[in-house]
Amino acid sequence: MDICEAVSSIQNKNKINVRGYLMVKDKKRNNSYYWYCEKRDQLRCNGRATTMFTEDQHHLPVQIIQSVLAGSSQEIGSHLPSRDALRQAVKRVRRANLPAEPQSFANLIIPDNLQKTLSNSEFLIRDLNIDPPQIQLTSINDYTSPEQVVLEIGQLRNSNEKEDIKNKSLLKIEEQRKEMEEYLAEMNLK
Structure with missing residues (x-):
């Protein structure tokens, strides 16, 4: 299972980046979205991806931190704040992007x-x-x-x-x- 990144396109189509490959949304069935390779026509690429939504959609802050640290050099790790501080930073960013909860x-x-x-x-x-x-x-x-x-x-x-x-x-x-x-x-x- 990979973490996919949503990418905006010029033609306003939904795309995701999977391991560096751009995929274009093909169809949706139930909780599954099916994607095909952006280069399907030019390179006859048959690459496909499926994203499935489950109850647990969001990655925990710890998972986000681990995935970022895994792709970084060890030198960077010594300059970062503690894991608790990073976890709180992830939560703050998420809260900032949410609309205010209605009080009534x-x-x-x-x-x-x-x-x-x-x-x-x-x-x-x-x-x-x-x-x-x-x-x-x-x-x-x-x-x-x-x-x-x-x-x-x-x-x-x-x-x-x-x-x-x-x-x-x-x-x-x-x-x-x-x-x-x-x-x-x-x-x-x-």
Whole structure:
């Protein structure tokens, strides 16, 4: 298993660098992305790569430090801060690239770039204000129309049902936000 690096291309195509070879995104199936060699047509290169997303997407700071140190000369090691200081530096960089965590549901704002799925389907269906709580309805399935969801919520009779929907929506949004952040982190697009 290799650590791949996302590379930006002039034609705005997703590319990764695997051991110095540039790979272009071919297709996606389930949690796997398939890549082919950039020189496929010119050199008839049949090189291929597959990236698979699992629950543990992010490398621990220790793993990042070890991979960097493995590719460096021993002379550099004596001039570096302690491993704890390096680990904290990695964490600070990661935190700086993350959006601020909302302190309440009312403060939850989904940026425009996260309102669509990778297949360009609508992710954020509606941003509703029902009584005091705000509810953002999301879906990654094209079979539920926004009107159906709004109608179902409008038919709720008591505040407990509204609270249940709010809590379920929050959990779903959090799960989907984490999945999106993991994907973006993997692709270095964040």
